[in-house]
Amino acid sequence: MKSINIEHVTGDALNVKSPGVISMIKIKGVSKEFKQKKIKIQALRAVSMEIRRLEFFGIVGASGSGKSTLLKLINGLDDLTAGEILIDGDSLKDINKKERRRKIQTIGMIFQQFNLLQNLTVRQNVGLPLKVQGKKNPQKVKEMLAFVGMEEHINNYPSQLSGGQKQRVAIARALTTAPSILLCDEPTSALDEHNGHEVMKLLKKTQEEFGTTIVFVSHELELIKQWCNRAAILEEGRLLAIVDVSKNQVVNSETSYYQKAMDYLT
Amino acid sequence: MSSYLAILEAYQGEMALALGQTLMMIVISMSVALLIGLPMGTVLYLRTIHFFHSKPLLILSRLVNLYVDIVRSFPFLLFVVSIIPFTRFVLGTSFGTMAAAFPLCFVATANYARMSEQALLDVPRETLELSKSLCATTWQLIFHFLYVEARSGLVLGFTTVTIGMISYSTIMGVVGGGGIGDFAIRYGYQSYEYELMYTTIVVMIVSVVMIQTMGTLLASHLDKRKIF
Ligand SMILES: Nc1ncnc2c1ncn2[C@@H]1O[C@H](COP(=O)(O)OP(=O)(O)OP(=O)(O)O)[C@@H](O)[C@H]1O
Ligand SMILES: [Mg+2]
Numbered sequence: 001m002k003s004i005n006i007e008h009v010t011g012d013a014l015n016v017k018s019p020g021v022i023s024m025i026k027i028k029g030v031s032k033e034f035k036q037k038k039i040k041i042q043a044l045r046a047v048s049m050e051i052r053r054l055e056f057f058g059i060v061g062a063s064g065s066g067k068s069t070l071l072k073l074i075n076g077l078d079d080l081t082a083g084e085i086l087i088d089g090d091s092l093k094d095i096n097k098k099e100r101r102r103k104i105q106t107i108g109m110i111f112q113q114f115n116l117l118q119n120l121t122v123r124q125n126v127g128l129p130l131k132v133q134g135k136k137n138p139q140k141v142k143e144m145l146a147f148v149g150m151e152e153h154i155n156n157y158p159s160q161l162s163g164g165q166k167q168r169v170a171i172a173r174a175l176t177t178a179p180s181i182l183l184c185d186e187p188t189s190a191l192d193e194h195n196g197h198e199v200m201k202l203l204k205k206t207q208e209e210f211g212t213t214i215v216f217v218s219h220e221l222e223l224i225k226q227w228c229n230r231a232a233i234l235e236e237g238r239l240l241a242i243v244d245v246s247k248n249q250v251v252n253s254e255t256s257y258y259q260k261a262m263d264y265l266t
Numbered sequence: 267m268s269s270y271l272a273i274l275e276a277y278q279g280e281m282a283l284a285l286g287q288t289l290m291m292i293v294i295s296m297s298v299a300l301l302i303g304l305p306m307g308t309v310l311y312l313r314t315i316h317f318f319h320s321k322p323l324l325i326l327s328r329l330v331n332l333y334v335d336i337v338r339s340f341p342f343l344l345f346v347v348s349i350i351p352f353t354r355f356v357l358g359t360s361f362g363t364m365a366a367a368f369p370l371c372f373v374a375t376a377n378y379a380r381m382s383e384q385a386l387l388d389v390p391r392e393t394l395e396l397s398k399s400l401c402a403t404t405w406q407l408i409f410h411f412l413y414v415e416a417r418s419g420l421v422l423g424f425t426t427v428t429i430g431m432i433s434y435s436t437i438m439g440v441v442g443g444g445g446i447g448d449f450a451i452r453y454g455y456q457s458y459e460y461e462l463m464y465t466t467i468v469v470m471i472v473s474v475v476m477i478q479t480m481g482t483l484l485a486s487h488l489d490k491r492k493i494f
Contacts (some may be wrong), residue, residue, distance in 0.1 A: 077398050101401045109399045115392040118415050118491040130399045131410060157490040 017094045021170075024213045025051040032069050032237075043051035043069040045237045046083070049213060056207055058224035058231030058245070060265075061219045062257050065234040067217040071183050074215065076104040082222075088180065089131040105133060108174030108196060114166040116158040116173075122153045131214055133177065144172040147209075148202060164195030171202055182206060188223065189224045200227050221264050233261045270461050275452055276461060284449035285469070289361045291435045291445060295370035296428050299378040303427075304420070306330050306375065307382025308408055314387065330379070331487035342434055346441060353441075366443020370431055378427045385419030386412055412466070418489035422441055425481025429474050446470060 033046040045064045051057045057244040059067050072078050074085060078090050084091050087103055095103065108129075116125050126141045148168040158166055167187055174182055184203065188196030204227060207214050218224055224231045225245060233240045240258050243266045274281075312318055313327035346369045353368045354360040387414055393473070397411040412421065436447020446466060453461025 075399055076401075077395075089337060111395065113392050113393065115396040117393060117396075117411065117415055119488065120490075128410070129400050130394075131403045132397075132406055159490060159492055226429050 010160050022053045023050045024053040024055070024088060025082075026073070026086040027070075028086070030070070030073060030085060031081045032066070032073060032078070033081040038117070041235050044073070047234075047239045048083075049239060049242055051213065053213055054207065054211055055230060056214045056216065056228050058228035059097075059215065059234060060219060060221060060231055060261055061234035064236075066237040067219075067234055068185050069237075070234070071215065071217055072183050073107075074099065074181075075107055075109055075183055085122070105129075105177060106179055107181045107183060108177065109185070110167065110170045110174050110177035110187045111232075112189055114158070114170045114190075115127070116166055116170060118158050120157075120160070121154070122150065122156050122169050124163075125158070125169060126176055128175045129173060137176070140176050141172075144175045145169075147175065147205075148172045162195070163191050164198055167191065167195070167199050168202060170173050171199070171206065175206065175210065175212075178210065179212060181215065183248045184214065184216045184235060186218055187216075189218070189220070193235045196223075203227070221261060225265055231261075231265055233258060233265075273459060274465065276332050277459075279445075280453060281449060281466070281469075283382050284444055284446045287366075287444035287448075288432065288435050288446045291367045291370055291438065291443065292428060294364075294367040294430050294433050295374040296378075296424070298328065298371040299374035299427060300424070303375040303378030305446050306334065308386065308412070309408070310334065310379060310383040310384035311412075314383065334376045337372050338380065342373065343437060345373065347436075350441070362406040362441040363438075363443050366378035366435070366438035370434060370438075373434060374427055374431050377430060378424065381423030382416075382420055382428055384397055385416045388419050389415045404450055405420070419493075421481055421485040421488060425478060425485070426467065427475055428481075432474060432477075439473050 013195045027047055027049045030044055030047045031042070034041040034043055041192050046067075047070065059070060061067050067079075074087075076085075079091075084093065085200070086092075087107070090099075090103060092100055092103065117128070120128070122145065123138075123141060127136070127147060128140070130137050130140070142151060143202055145154055150165060150168050150172060153161060153165065153169070158169070161169065167190075170187075182203070187203070188199050192200060200223065203214055203216065206212050216224070216228060228245050230244055231240060235258055241262065243262065245265050309321055309327050309330045313331065318327055319323050322381075340348075346366075350360045351373070353365050357365055357368060359365055393411050393415050394407075397407045403413065418482035435443070435445050438445050438448075439448030439451060446469065448461050449462075453459060454461075454466055
């Protein structure tokens, strides 16, 4: 095993203003169990990790390894079975409902299926998080649409857009509330390579321009390799390793997913 | 032909009155369906997706479900007759157009509750996921997400229930409710004025086609999921 648990990320690896030594998301011994009828599914088993401010952090693993579950827990969408998650120093469970809501609303999320409302225009979709927070900011909506290069589609409906365009709108939507963290659940897997690449570039640009911490879930090692500073490797709900992603290519053999990930990413 | 026109002319006042009575029954019952049936359907939907966790809401949703099942399983004529004491208690009379609209309200509400539950079930899981990740309140979930995405289905369901109510309203002669169905039977069938009966049927077909067309047009105008 080449590297587990790297203690620091250097500034130039991140290529952003301040090196991310401060913890942004702290996951402490988190377990998640789903009960379906009588069967218990252990989706996450005692997972601990720290995601640093301004990082482009990857989470990889085979299908069913618990990636989406972990992301949902970070976003406070579901209750933990055990453990604790701290966002920017605050535990999600100590704070009252209103505080918790405010905290969660500083986290943006984009999805594999884009999750745009089909009956709303691009403008209305992008303005939705603001609306939910009781705010209105047409200027911000336009600004974010310009940022993702979709301003000329402001009055279109999602059904009139391509997949790549939809994901860009979804990114604009996530950014209107200026989140400090952007969670991305396989945002490119419904897209072709070109559009996937465009979306990744946009996420990188988001990180650089707004100082957003990016948590990027994928099962595609190539994407993690190319875009992430560090990555966590999950298997059957267990955290197997957190690796510093090095950019030099390693040829991988037909071994386990974990071995492949280790060889390839480090 | 001229005798036909003469009959129409002779009965046009009664016919207009009957149409007005039907219209009143439909407007009243469908307004109630919208105001009460839609919230009920929303409760049914939230129950189906296991949204409720608190005891009172679970009990409420079970009661709503029970209400809808009971009202919908009643043979309509029996329902009208069996709630006569209740109608009299609430309205002070069990006779006339208002008394006829009363049982229609219950049926329209129950039917629209089921229809709107189904329309809401068509909202994709992703929409719920989004509203959750944005920390929307329950009211926001309902008004900014669910109703937005289900709106064309809600309109189509409303159209279907409206047309069903026209059909139900035709037997309201039994409680003196009048209406176009009662007119067709009394002035047409029972008076051997078959032209009048068929004319009334044609009027009803035209009304139903018009309502359906309006509903379909509105629903497709509201539906932005696919642009053809
Ligand atoms: N709501 C749920 N109810 C029951 N089981 C669930 C639920 N959500 C996830 N699971 C189970 O938890 C495990 C982890 O699921 P998760 O969606 O996190 O995997 P994933 O790594 O995101 O997979 P994929 O790459 O296919 O998206 C799976 O076994 C899944 O079946
Ligand atoms: Mg997943």
